[in-house]
Amino acid sequence: MGSRDFEGLRVLISAAGGGAGRVIAQRFHAAGARVAACDVDGAGIRSLAAACPGLIAVEADAGDEAAVDAVYDAFREKFGGLDVLVNNVGIAGPTAPAEDITLEQWNASLRANLTSHFLFARRAIPMMKAQKSGLIVNISSGSVKVGLPLRLPYTTTKGAVTTMTTNLARELGPFGIRVNAILPGPIRGERIDRVLRAKAEALGISFEDHMAACLRYISMRTMVEPEDISAMIEFLASQGGQRVSGQLIGVDGNIEWEE
Numbered sequence: 314m315g316s317r318d319f320e321g322l323r324v325l326i327s328a329a330g331g332g333a334g335r336v337i338a339q340r341f342h343a344a345g346a347r348v349a350a351c352d353v354d355g356a357g358i359r360s361l362a363a364a365c366p367g368l369i370a371v372e373a374d375a376g377d378e379a380a381v382d383a384v385y386d387a388f389r390e391k392f393g394g395l396d397v398l399v400n401n402v403g404i405a406g407p408t409a410p411a412e413d414i415t416l417e418q419w420n421a422s423l424r425a426n427l428t429s430h431f432l433f434a435r436r437a438i439p440m441m442k443a444q445k446s447g448l449i450v451n452i453s454s455g456s457v458k459v460g461l462p463l464r465l466p467y468t469t470t471k472g473a474v475t476t477m478t479t480n481l482a483r484e485l486g487p488f489g490i491r492v493n494a495i496l497p498g499p500i501r502g503e504r505i506d507r508v509l510r511a512k513a514e515a516l517g518i519s520f521e522d523h524m525a526a527c528l529r530y531i532s533m534r535t536m537v538e539p540e541d542i543s544a545m546i547e548f549l550a551s552q553g554g555q556r557v558s559g560q561l562i563g564v565d566g567n568i569e570w571e572e
Contacts, residue, residue, distance in 0.1 A: 320345035330357025422466035455565035482559030491558035498565030533566030
């Protein structure tokens with residue numbers, strides 16, 4: 314992409330206070346887009362705003378209906394319409410056998426990983442219908458293709474995100490709205506290190522051994538960089554992606570299996 318390829322594009326990104334969400338926000342901002350971002354992490358979202366002058370930053374819990382409404386009210390007041398929504402919210406959830414998972418843990422995963430996507434999409438759809446165009450990108454997980462033992466709430470909710478994506482793509486296509494999901498592999502950073510350490514502890518092996526096992530079952534033997542996710546979203550938002558909808562796009566180096 315060129316340096317100002319998205320001049321004036323109106324983009325909203327959830328969970329942008331760190332990790333891939335922050336990179337996505339920074340790259341769209343650098344390319345000339347008008348960007349709004351939110352995160353439950355107040356320090357993270359304020360840091361993003363300081364690094365990206367003009368970016369609208371809102372501290373918000375994406376699983377809370379009133380908080381999502383407040384994000385959209387701020388966005389509409391500033392930008393009027395919405396061209397791209399990136400549903401990036403997600404939590405790892407518990408690492409435990411299915412029978413040991415509490416209802417509280419299950420519901421927390423549903424709230425963060427699925428309800429948040431619904432709440433953000435629900436508010437975006439009328440804005441996009443009014444202009445007869447728009448792009449919604451949901452972040453799922455490469456784990457849904459192969460299953461992931463000891464991570465039932467995570468894989469179940471991320472699988473539901475793919476169903477939401479294909480259903481919305483059919484429903485919204487006649488209005489010129491495209492909906493796709495990205496299925497990332499392990500994204501390099503502090504978050505995946507925490508997840509892998511928890512899984513290694515549950516399996517009774519070292520972090521290093523579990524990391525090696527994860528990479529062994531990825532064809533390209535590599536983790537994903539946050540920039541890889543952002544680049545795919547940028548393609549979907551570009552002219553080249555204008556006929557891409559209803560797709561579940563793996564950005565994972567080809568996950569063959571997960572333990």
